[in-house]
Amino acid sequence: MSLADYAYSNTRIRVMRSLLLSEKEIDSFSRASSLEGFIMSLRQTPYGELFSKIEKITPQEVEQYLTIDLLRTITKVSMISPKDCRPFINAVSKKYELEYVKFVLNSLAGNTPSDKITGVLPASESGQLFAGGGVEEFLERLADMSLNDIRSSLFERYSNLDRFMPSSPELLDMLVALDKYCFSELSKAVEYLSGGGRKTAAMLLSLEIEGANIITVLRAAARGFDASRFIIPGGGYYLKDLDRYVIRDELDKYGVRHVSSVLEKLLKTPYGQVIKESVATYAETKSLLPVELSLKRYLAKQGVRIMAKQPFEIGFILGYVKLKEMEVDDLRAIAVGIGEGLPAGKVGMLLLTPVL
Secondary structure, eight states: OOHHHHHHHHHHHHHHHHTSOOHHHHHHHTTOSSHHHHHHHHTTSTTTTTTTTOOSOOHHHHHHHHHHHHHHHHHHHHHHSOGGGHHHHHHHHHHHHHHHHHHHHHHHHTTOOHHHHHTTSOOGGGOOOSSSTTHHHHHHHHTTSOHHHHHHHHHHHSTTGGGTSOSSOOHHHHHHHHHHHHHHHHHHHHTTOOHHHHHHHHHHHHHHHHHHHHHHHHHHHHHTOOOGGGOOTTOOSSOTTGGGGOOOSOOOSSOHHHHHHHHHHHTTSTTHHHHHHHHHHHHHHOOSHHHHHHHHHHHHHHHHHHHHHOTTSHHHHHHHHHHHHHHHHHHHHHHHHHHTTOOHHHHHTTOOOOOO
16 A cells, blocks of 8 residues: 555544644543542543533543543544555454453353443444444343353354364353454454565554463463363464463462462563563562553554554554553553552553653
């Protein structure tokens, strides 16, 4: 594709990027003393219209509004992107559709009443939020089904999902299958791109899969699980053999020794500088959250760098989407942190910002 193909879309996205919140604004929001104060501050930003009609200010309601805003943004990006880019952007949208499916599964497994589940799902009157049609209605139907019926419905809706789903899966197997299917669809969508755009999208996707797999290996080690069956194919950008980081020997009750072993190995890889400080924090707190945030910041940083290097390619589009995702994740974290009564300093520790 030529530079002219991206001129319109990337000019529009450059304007959209200018509306993202600054690091200073997000830091200020994280110090709000109440959810009401947080929302009042958001109403003075480009999020003002979104939150102008919110009736009940709860962390869950704020998260729902933010997710709807993110989905609308991705839909808008897809509509203004060059035609060859749309399958990949739509596959990104499908990732959030599948996140809602996983939410329904987890809620049903926890015996959450269907009306409580549907109350968190995006309403059909919110407009078309996903690339696929009828998603909102489909999610609402799932909330009234058994796990076995859901499995059949998922097969009908998502072609090739059966490749990743065991014949009689437990809940965990269904969640893992959905993750593997999601990244498989993204990988297939990369093939619609050409030239440097395909290379850039493949690189970012590989890094995202690799980061997700590292987090999976660490969480599995902490809980005493063999992570092998949870590994998502398609990583390997830096770690060609992630399998060597999986702990399989007899695990102790808390897995602390094994997490430290995995982290020591990762420090000797290109991710060493990324997680160095958070590894020191883990040694003190035994919390993996700082490590996970470091990996997510690294991926966002790659998006920013690509935006600077590729002002007229898909990298600019994907970089913006990653920054928007990061912003929404930070605002969600602030809402939840304030709702949990965390002090401002603790809320700030949950944020992905800054990335540079």
